[in-house]
Amino acid sequence: xxxxxxxxxxxxxxxxxxxxxxxxxxxxxxxxxxxxxxxxxxxxxxxxxxxxxxxxxxxxxxxxxxxxxxxxxxxxxxxxxxxxxxxxxxxxxxxxxxxxxxxxxxxxxxxxxxxxxxxxxxxxxxxxxxxxxxxxxxxxxxxxxxxxxxxxxxxxxxxxxxxxxxxxxxxxxxxxxxxxxxxxxxxxxxxxxxxxxxxxxxxxxxxxxxxxxxxxxxxxxxxxxxxxxxxxxxxxxxxxxxxxxxxxxxxxxxxxxxxxxxxxxxxxxxxxxxxxxxx
Numbered sequence: 001x002x003x004x005x006x007x008x009x010x011x012x013x014x015x016x017x018x019x020x021x022x023x024x025x026x027x028x029x030x031x032x033x034x035x036x037x038x039x040x041x042x043x044x045x046x047x048x049x050x051x052x053x054x055x056x057x058x059x060x061x062x063x064x065x066x067x068x069x070x071x072x073x074x075x076x077x078x079x080x081x082x083x084x085x086x087x088x089x090x091x092x093x094x095x096x097x098x099x100x101x102x103x104x105x106x107x108x109x110x111x112x113x114x115x116x117x118x119x120x121x122x123x124x125x126x127x128x129x130x131x132x133x134x135x136x137x138x139x140x141x142x143x144x145x146x147x148x149x150x151x152x153x154x155x156x157x158x159x160x161x162x163x164x165x166x167x168x169x170x171x172x173x174x175x176x177x178x179x180x181x182x183x184x185x186x187x188x189x190x191x192x193x194x195x196x197x198x199x200x201x202x203x204x205x206x207x208x209x210x211x212x213x214x215x216x217x218x219x220x221x222x223x224x225x226x227x228x229x230x231x232x233x234x235x236x237x238x239x240x241x242x243x244x245x246x247x248x249x250x251x252x253x254x255x256x257x258x259x260x261x262x263x264x265x266x267x268x269x270x271x272x273x274x275x276x277x278x279x
Contacts, residue, residue, distance in 0.1 A: 008070055008187075010183070010187035011070050011073075011184065011187045011188050012073070014180055014181075014183040014184035014187055015070075015072075015073030015074070015184045016073060017180040017183075018073070018077065018177060018180035018181045018184050019073055019076060019077045019080075021173060021176050021177040021180055022077050022081070022177050022180075022181075023077070023080060024173055025170075025173055025174060025177055026080065026081055026084045026085075027084070028170055028173070029050075029088060032045065033088055033091050033092075036091060036092070036095055037091065037095070039095075040095050041095055042092055042095050042096045042097070042100060045092075046100075047089060047092045047093075047096070047100065047103070047104040047107065048107060049149060050085050050088045050089050050092065051085075051089065051104065051107040051108060051111055052142075052145060052146055052149065053081065053085050053146060054081075054082060054085040054086065054089065054108075054111060055111040055114065055115070055142060056081075056139070056142045056143060056146050057078045057079075057081035057082045057085060058078075058082060058111070058115050059115065059118065059135070059138060059139045059142055060074065060078045060139050060143075061075060061078040061079060061082065062115070062118070062119055062135060063132070063135045063136055063139050063192070064078065066131060066132055066135060067132050067136075067190075070188060071188075073184070074184075074193070089104065089108065092104060093105075118135065118138055122134055122135055133192075136190075136191075136192030137192060139192060139196075140192055140195055140196050143196035143197075143200075144196055144199060147178075147196065147199050147200045147203055148199075148203075151203075153166050154166070154206070154207060154210060157210055157211075157214060158210070158214075161214055162214065163210075163211050163214050163215055166207060166210070166211060168208065168211050171204055171207040171208050171211065172204075172208060174200065174204050174207075175200075175201060175204025175205060175207075175208065177200070178197040178198075178199075178200030178201040178204055179197075179201055181193060181197045181200075182194055182197035182198060182200075182201060185197060
């Protein structure tokens with residue numbers, strides 16, 4: 001194949017690297033779907049990210065086919081993406097609520113309709129490089145939407161000042177994937193592959209920076225809360241003096257006995273004085 005020609009070593013290297021990293025990204029939600037199968041419930045998860053990812057993979061596969069040339073690795077990763085995202089959506093439909101199923105089917109219908117419009121519309125109205133360019137920029141727009149989807153999580157991190165819902169590992173591998181495909185696009189001299197991955201790289205760096213920024217303040221806040229709790233605990237021990245009931249009873253008895261002894265002693269003295277008066 002021309003792809004393995006020595007004249008295209010960078011295209012092969014970066015494309016292969018992009019395939020490996022993107023495969024890991026595609027399998028990242030696998031633990032979630034294993035849990036869905038165990039619980040037989042979608043647990044409130046939404047199918048929209050997987051539907052959008054399926055649309056992106058379908059359009060990029062179509063783009064790679066009509067462009068031809070050194071796009072074998074672009075075809076391979078998007079074919080794998082279509083298979084994996086389809087399996088995720090099937091599992092989701094198996095355990096989703098009726099309302100969630102209805103929304104997912106609507107989304108899938110929209111994806112199929114859009115793919116038909118793009119493929120048939122460009123096939124009958126455009127030819128050659130113009131057709132490739134138009135489909136390519138449509139793919140860029142869809143990819144921008146895919147990369148921009150995590151911004152909702154970014155807003156949640158800023159609002160709650162917690163990185164609980166933004167795993168560092170996922171942001172890291174998405175950044176690596178965008179870097180590899182950016183380099184692949186540069187080596188292939190394909191602007192439609194290069195542009196969206198610039199945005200993906202920048203968003204990935206931003207997410208990791210946000211993670212680093214909010215991770216340390218979270219620890220400080222926890223330490224501050226712990227310090228306050230310790231002070232409150234010390235304050236409560238200082239002002240409140242719990243006493244053992246047995247000891248309290250014993251002390252009360254001692255006081256009573258001491259009072260009785262004093263009274264007895266005083267009575268004896270009175271008797272002695274009276275005796276002296278008689279004499």
